[in-house]
Amino acid sequence: MALARAESLSFAYPGSTVPALRDVSVGLTPGEVTLVLGCSGSGKSTLLRAFAGLVPHFHGGRFSGRVELAGLDTRRHGPAQLAGTVATLFQDPEDQVVFTRVLNEVAFGLENVGTPPQEIEARALAALASVGAEHLSGRLVAELSGGELQRVCLAATLALEPRLLLLDEPTSQLDPEGAKALLELALRLARERGTAVLLSEQRPALPLELCDRVLLLDDGRLTFDGPVGRARAWLEEHHPLFVSAGGDVGVHLHHFGEVTSRLDGVSYAYEDHLLVLDDASLELRRGEIVALVGPNGSGKTTLAKLAAGLLEPQSGRVDRRGRATYLSQDPGRYVLRERADEEVSVGVHGDLAAASRALAAVGLAGHEARHPRDLSSGERERLALAAVLAPEPDLLVLDEPTRGVDPERKHELAALLRANRRRATLVVTHDEAFARAVADRIVSLALDRELVHA
Amino acid sequence: MRPAPAAALLFGLAAAALLARHTASVAALAAVLLVVCLRAPVSRRWPYLIGSLGSASALFVLTPFVERLPGTVFWSGPTIPVVGTLDVTSTELSGALFNACRLAAVSLAFSAYALWLDHDRLVQAAGFARRSVLAVALATRLVPALERDAAGLVEALRGRGVEPEGIRGRARLLSPLLAGSLERSLSLAEAMEARGFGRPDATRLPQPRWGLREPLALAGAALAVVVGVLWL
Numbered sequence: 001m002a003l004a005r006a007e008s009l010s011f012a013y014p015g016s017t018v019p020a021l022r023d024v025s026v027g028l029t030p031g032e033v034t035l036v037l038g039c040s041g042s043g044k045s046t047l048l049r050a051f052a053g054l055v056p057h058f059h060g061g062r063f064s065g066r067v068e069l070a071g072l073d074t075r076r077h078g079p080a081q082l083a084g085t086v087a088t089l090f091q092d093p094e095d096q097v098v099f100t101r102v103l104n105e106v107a108f109g110l111e112n113v114g115t116p117p118q119e120i121e122a123r124a125l126a127a128l129a130s131v132g133a134e135h136l137s138g139r140l141v142a143e144l145s146g147g148e149l150q151r152v153c154l155a156a157t158l159a160l161e162p163r164l165l166l167l168d169e170p171t172s173q174l175d176p177e178g179a180k181a182l183l184e185l186a187l188r189l190a191r192e193r194g195t196a197v198l199l200s201e202q203r204p205a206l207p208l209e210l211c212d213r214v215l216l217l218d219d220g221r222l223t224f225d226g227p228v229g230r231a232r233a234w235l236e237e238h239h240p241l242f243v244s245a246g247g248d249v250g251v252h253l254h255h256f257g258e259v260t261s262r263l264d265g266v267s268y269a270y271e272d273h274l275l276v277l278d279d280a281s282l283e284l285r286r287g288e289i290v291a292l293v294g295p296n297g298s299g300k301t302t303l304a305k306l307a308a309g310l311l312e313p314q315s316g317r318v319d320r321r322g323r324a325t326y327l328s329q330d331p332g333r334y335v336l337r338e339r340a341d342e343e344v345s346v347g348v349h350g351d352l353a354a355a356s357r358a359l360a361a362v363g364l365a366g367h368e369a370r371h372p373r374d375l376s377s378g379e380r381e382r383l384a385l386a387a388v389l390a391p392e393p394d395l396l397v398l399d400e401p402t403r404g405v406d407p408e409r410k411h412e413l414a415a416l417l418r419a420n421r422r423r424a425t426l427v428v429t430h431d432e433a434f435a436r437a438v439a440d441r442i443v444s445l446a447l448d449r450e451l452v453h454a
Numbered sequence: 455m456r457p458a459p460a461a462a463l464l465f466g467l468a469a470a471a472l473l474a475r476h477t478a479s480v481a482a483l484a485a486v487l488l489v490v491c492l493r494a495p496v497s498r499r500w501p502y503l504i505g506s507l508g509s510a511s512a513l514f515v516l517t518p519f520v521e522r523l524p525g526t527v528f529w530s531g532p533t534i535p536v537v538g539t540l541d542v543t544s545t546e547l548s549g550a551l552f553n554a555c556r557l558a559a560v561s562l563a564f565s566a567y568a569l570w571l572d573h574d575r576l577v578q579a580a581g582f583a584r585r586s587v588l589a590v591a592l593a594t595r596l597v598p599a600l601e602r603d604a605a606g607l608v609e610a611l612r613g614r615g616v617e618p619e620g621i622r623g624r625a626r627l628l629s630p631l632l633a634g635s636l637e638r639s640l641s642l643a644e645a646m647e648a649r650g651f652g653r654p655d656a657t658r659l660p661q662p663r664w665g666l667r668e669p670l671a672l673a674g675a676a677l678a679v680v681v682g683v684l685w686l
Contacts, residue, residue, distance in 0.1 A: 058644050083650030095638060096645035098592070104574040107659045112650030120659045156649070310612055326613030332637070333610035335630050347614030373633060387614060397613075 002027030003196045004051050004086075004164050009065035010220075011046060011055055020046040022220040023065070028164060033187050033197040035207045035228075037235075037242060038217035039406040040378035044200040045091075047217065048166045051198060052088045053079040070163060084113035087162035089186075091169040091404065093149040102128070102144070103137040106156045113160060127159035128152070131185055147178040147296050154186055165190050167199040172403050175295040175430045180206055187211075202406050203431060204242050208232065241407040256440075257286030258321065260395045260424040261307050266316030268302050276302045279316065282443060284395060284424040289417060291435035292428045294445035300428045301329075301399055303445065307426055308397040322394025329400045331384040334372060340383055341368035347391045358390035359383070361416065381405060385413070396425045402434050414438040456664060457571040459671035464563045464571075466675030470682030471559035477548065479686035480555040484510075487562035494569040501601050502565035510558035517550035518542040568597060585652075592642070596635060603634050 005027040012019040021043045028034060028051070038044050049055040053074040056063040067074040070085050087109070090096050099105040106124040115123065128134045133151045136144065144152065150170060157165060167186060171179030183199075187210050190197045201207045208214070214231035216224035216239070224234050235242045261284040268277040276299040284290055284307065292300050305311040306318055308326035325347065328334075337343040344355035356368055362382040367375070372383055381401070388396065396417075402410050414437045417425055429435050435442050464487075471483045491499055491506075522538065525545030533539045573591035607627050611618055618624055650656075 052648050079647045080650050080652045088648045095641035099574045101574050109649040111658050112653055112656050114655035114657050117657050117660045328610045333606050
């Protein structure tokens with residue numbers, strides 16, 4: 001018997017002529033972990049929001065069909081009424097935090113759903129303990145690392161003891177170890193409690209090992225719904241990049257040109273005096289693509305910023321030859337101008353022709369006149385990439401360019417980077433499959449700040 | 455100290471600064487509040503101090519040019535159509551100093567509230583006005599959030615080899631900053647609704663009892679207002 005069911009669900013966001021979901025019918029069973037896959041913009045997050053009642057209540061738009069959760073029709077019961085029966089863990093933990101202290105944050109949902117006051121603290125602490133974060137209960141949310149914050153947010157959802165748990169790309173900001181730990185934990189707890197889980201992910205390798213069932217959305221339509229064993233074979237035939245390790249993007253080179261950036265024994269500490277990098281050295285040569293991997297907090301971004309000249313080392317030396325550009329993790333930072341081509345032209349002194357070429361290179365030809373904020377999340381990522389490609393740098397530094405990017409777009413990105421060997425490229429990534437696919441050399445940065453070259 | 459009485463005390467000091475009639479009294483209140491703010495960590499306090507002291511300084515500098523009060527003329531400038539002759543007199547300067555101290559005291563009281571109070575507890579202590587207090591607490595967090603966003607926008611620009619220069623360069627960041635904060639507020643609102651915010655049957659985490667300092671702070675707040683009206 002399905003706990004939640006969508007029947008002939010179609011939905012279009014306000015102002016959009018293209019439906020985000022088209023005639024989707026699916027049921028979710030207690031204790032079953034269902035993985036929903038699909039390219040960016042295929043409707044995965046919209047489906048999760050429909051089961052939470054956020055679609056259509058929070059977003060508005062055109063809704064047809066029916067969604068039921070524990071016998072409640074979501075058209076008549078809004079998200080606040082459904083909270084507790086369903087709980088959602090969103091992609092970006094920083095966008096869902098309400099309170100400043102961990103215990104209060106976990107208690108917030110319990111307070112909202114009317115938990116008896118004398119039970120709230122005990123249940124919040126138990127939820128924190130269940131995710132191994134009880135020691136964080138008195139900490140300020142702002143002091144937590146990305147992994148710790150995502151655990152706290154998971155505790156906040158589990159504290160509600162929901163019957164349906166919705167996980168919307170919950171590991172996109174975590175390193176592979178952290179992602180594995182979080183997913184295994186969430187799914188083990190859900191199975192123990194008989195909770196139905198609907199999980200959306202862009203790095204499908206691990207979830208495919210843990211889930212029972214797979215859905216695939218393509219342009220808003222449900223094109224596959226079946227057990228995980230059958231899903232692997234189907235994906236290999238129809239979407240091989242979802243089950244392969246990054247795909248073939250060409251020959252990996254071994255001979256490169258001149259050095260464009262050399263970091264020699266650099267150290268860096270932020271204002272809180274925590275030493276992030278200690279005596280690290282790295283050399284980047286023209287034509288070479290280097291992937292920088294390592295756990296959260298190991299100093300990857302700091303090293304990348306030092307290479308790009310955004311930070312100056314407190315000791316050691318950085319030599320750069322030519323121009324460096326740096327792609328930030330957040331594509332929302334490339335929205336300063338009113339048009340896409342003007343935004344891209346910022347780094348090339350307003351040269352709109354160069355901007356148009358860069359937009360075309362990332363597949364955004366014809367989008368020149370659109371406002372950057374009107375672009376979809378996937379298009380914004382490409383716009384940001386175009387903005388750092390347009391100056392034709394000698395050193396291109398990309399910080400987590402595959403966050404929230406589907407496997408097929410990752411493959412395109414790898415091919416794009418490998419097509420140009422006139423520059424050195426440094427890619428900071430948590431995505432090991434992408435690193436193997438794109439890089440000539442992988443440099444691993446450990447928590448003890450030791451660089452390991454492979 | 456629990457946040458509600460502390461907020462009341464800060465409110466009392468700000469009210470006293472608004473009610474006082476002597477520049478020295480207002481300046482003393484501003485100095486006390488400045489000391490409180492200076493005890494906060496450097497990385498957190500500087501946007502508040504720049505905002506508070508910067509706006510007070512701007513008020514002090516501009517007021518004599520827009521007021522026309524008699525007194526000893528220290529400087530006389532050109533005649534501007536509609537505005538008249540620009541001059542700076544002793545009365546205008548003393549009035550400007552008084553109002554600048556007032557503004558500094560009130561904005562430093564807000565800064566101390568933002569920097570020192572546990573906003574979570576303030577929200578939880580709020581009775582019938584919990585939703586309003588939560589809105590204020592979230593708005594208070596806007597300042598550091600905007601600061602982080604601004605740093606991110608500048609970093610993305612520098613990553614393209616562009617340094618935002620001067621007031622004009624930084625002013626161009628205001629519009630994207632505002633739009634970004636609106637986007638984030640929507641995400642937060644969605645997450646709050648998904649977690650049941652707004653349900654009529656909401657309960658709250660029990661609060662610990664008050665100690666001696668809390669009623670003392672409330673008394674201090676009331677005293678500050680009375681003293682402000684009668685003697686300062």
